[in-house]
Amino acid sequence: MKRLTAIAAVCLLASAGAHAADPNLARNLAATCANCHGTNGKAVPGAGMDSLAGESKAKLLQKLADFKSGDKPASIMHQITKGYTDEQLSLIADYYAAQK
Amino acid sequence: MKMMLMKRRDFLKAGAAAGAMASLYGCAAGNKAGGHVVVVGGGFGGATVAKYLRMWSEGSVQVTLIERNPAFVSCPISNLVIAGTKSMEDITVSYDNLKSKWGVRVLQDDVLAIDTAKRSVKLAKGGDLSYDRVVLSPGIDFMFDQIPGLNNAAAQEKIMHAWKAGPQTVTLRQQLEAMKDGGTFAIAIPKAPYRCPPGPYERACVVADYFKKSKPKSKVVILDANEDVQSKKGLFVKAWNDLYKGVIEYRPNSEVKDVEVASKTAILEFDKFKADVLNIIPPHRAGNIAAQSGIKLINNRWVDVDWLSMESTSTPGVHVIGDAIFPAPTMPKSGHMANQHGKLTAAAIINLLAGQAPNPTPVVMNTCYSFVDAKNAIHVASIHQYDAATKLVQPVKGAGGVSAARNELEGKAAMGWAKNIWADMLA
Numbered sequence A: 001m002k003r004l005t006a007i008a009a010v011c012l013l014a015s016a017g018a019h020a021a022d023p024n025l026a027r028n029l030a031a032t033c034a035n036c037h038g039t040n041g042k043a044v045p046g047a048g049m050d051s052l053a054g055e056s057k058a059k060l061l062q063k064l065a066d067f068k069s070g071d072k073p074a075s076i077m078h079q080i081t082k083g084y085t086d087e088q089l090s091l092i093a094d095y096y097a098a099q100k
Numbered sequence B: 001m002k003m004m005l006m007k008r009r010d011f012l013k014a015g016a017a018a019g020a021m022a023s024l025y026g027c028a029a030g031n032k033a034g035g036h037v038v039v040v041g042g043g044f045g046g047a048t049v050a051k052y053l054r055m056w057s058e059g060s061v062q063v064t065l066i067e068r069n070p071a072f073v074s075c076p077i078s079n080l081v082i083a084g085t086k087s088m089e090d091i092t093v094s095y096d097n098l099k100s101k102w103g104v105r106v107l108q109d110d111v112l113a114i115d116t117a118k119r120s121v122k123l124a125k126g127g128d129l130s131y132d133r134v135v136l137s138p139g140i141d142f143m144f145d146q147i148p149g150l151n152n153a154a155a156q157e158k159i160m161h162a163w164k165a166g167p168q169t170v171t172l173r174q175q176l177e178a179m180k181d182g183g184t185f186a187i188a189i190p191k192a193p194y195r196c197p198p199g200p201y202e203r204a205c206v207v208a209d210y211f212k213k214s215k216p217k218s219k220v221v222i223l224d225a226n227e228d229v230q231s232k233k234g235l236f237v238k239a240w241n242d243l244y245k246g247v248i249e250y251r252p253n254s255e256v257k258d259v260e261v262a263s264k265t266a267i268l269e270f271d272k273f274k275a276d277v278l279n280i281i282p283p284h285r286a287g288n289i290a291a292q293s294g295i296k297l298i299n300n301r302w303v304d305v306d307w308l309s310m311e312s313t314s315t316p317g318v319h320v321i322g323d324a325i326f327p328a329p330t331m332p333k334s335g336h337m338a339n340q341h342g343k344l345t346a347a348a349i350i351n352l353l354a355g356q357a358p359n360p361t362p363v364v365m366n367t368c369y370s371f372v373d374a375k376n377a378i379h380v381a382s383i384h385q386y387d388a389a390t391k392l393v394q395p396v397k398g399a400g401g402v403s404a405a406r407n408e409l410e411g412k413a414a415m416g417w418a419k420n421i422w423a424d425m426l427a
């Protein structure tokens, strides 16, 4: 048990110490959008929300950037996109682009 | 440093639970999470964490969800049931998909207590369930002792809170239907923090809308224990002035201290108010199961959590989410936020069960829509990012905000929000 503890501690130091990003960061960030845009970006059909699953990354990122800059008028997305860094928006776009 | 050490010890424990042997073969990155998670409460937080644990672990984490009610009944949109434009059917969703599609074991039962040392849960129908980690999303329970006249079962059958959707929603609707035209509906709001900051003002609006159409001589009085409107103030006040002049009356600093049930009279500090339909939302706190299980409460009301994992700061292995927690700065008690807590927790538990640290940079966000009549709505939104210095999720400055103006498009978005969040939890 002692040996095990030591090995595990080394592993933890390696990951926690370097503040490595979580391997599922994109998934976790994208899930913050799912309340409105559906689990994994598959919105409920006919409920008026955009599905994001399978959209091209370029298109998603452009939309998000336009909301953030105010170029694209919105009721709420201009307020929400400002809460995420550009890197986070890029991870979110990656994740949804990869969904089928 | 002390914090770090404590957490490290916790990961080790979790790693051991998930299968100690795996850790011998190198760092945890390739480990698969295993183990049994018990979720208490199938509301916005609990249903979400149950589904996401199963989905994200690809079925390797076993999940048992215990909920006392046979089906999920949504508080969001329940004000429209009270106003008569939606039905109970519209706000009720079955747990069947959680069972058949996601493999969650759903038990309709009441959790009586949790033995956090033995890591087991005691059920009302008999038997104990052991767990590797437990998630409590019990919502709220009311502090009826703060309103002595309401502190008995008979009184609670006459004066509704309708602040948990279900039979009380139906009864309040019936009381409004039975009220004579020219009567007064009074809604009493407790001091913040309470569940759904804009909810009571929404209820006042949609009931006033019903009165305008069906009982035009009737009035709505808001008895607010707070000194001002708690959410979307400008937009609500504008709706009251534009749509409900002479119908809605707002009274700040009007805390209800007691009630005379027979005469439907709310007793304030220096005043009394007699209504024809009296709706009192008593102060509330974390669902009783938290205190019953010996989890430390702040102000004897809310559970303090570690924002990287939503684990209770007092009790290892117990994660608490939703309305029951002591919120981070400016964080509302909302269904949307409970759902976000659920996802943060699912991700953290899967990491912990595989012997890994939780995501060091979690983000949660909130969107709350409120109807101001049957069709028009307004929103408030905020985004909260983890801040390592304060160890809290902090609202992002310059992001979020409220609607420019009420409109029907937002009313459609509000229904779209509801349908999608119900599916995100339960479909």
Ligand SMILES: Cc1cc2nc3c(=O)[nH]c(=O)nc-3n(C[C@H](O)[C@H](O)[C@H](O)COP(=O)(O)OP(=O)(O)OC[C@H]3O[C@@H](n4cnc5c(N)ncnc54)[C@H](O)[C@@H]3O)c2cc1C
Pocket (backbone or CB within 6 Å): B040, B041, B042, B043, B044, B045, B046, B066, B067, B068, B069, B074, B075, B076, B077, B078, B079, B109, B110, B111, B112, B137, B138, B139, B140, B162, B163, B164, B165, B195, B196, B199, B287, B288, B289, B321, B322, B323, B324, B333, B334, B335, B336, B337, B338, B367, B368, B369, B370
């Ligand atoms: C009128 C109204 C309108 C609202 N509108 C909105 C809105 O538009 N948007 C929004 O985001 N939020 C809204 N809310 C707030 C939202 O309903 C809550 O924030 C949300 O329900 C909190 O989720 P939770 O999981 O913490 O608790 P809940 O959803 O209340 O779930 C708790 C569950 O646990 C069960 N339970 C508790 N203890 C036990 C036990 N010991 N054993 C077994 N089961 C147990 C309960 O039966 C319940 O089903 C509204 C609330 C109200 C009252």
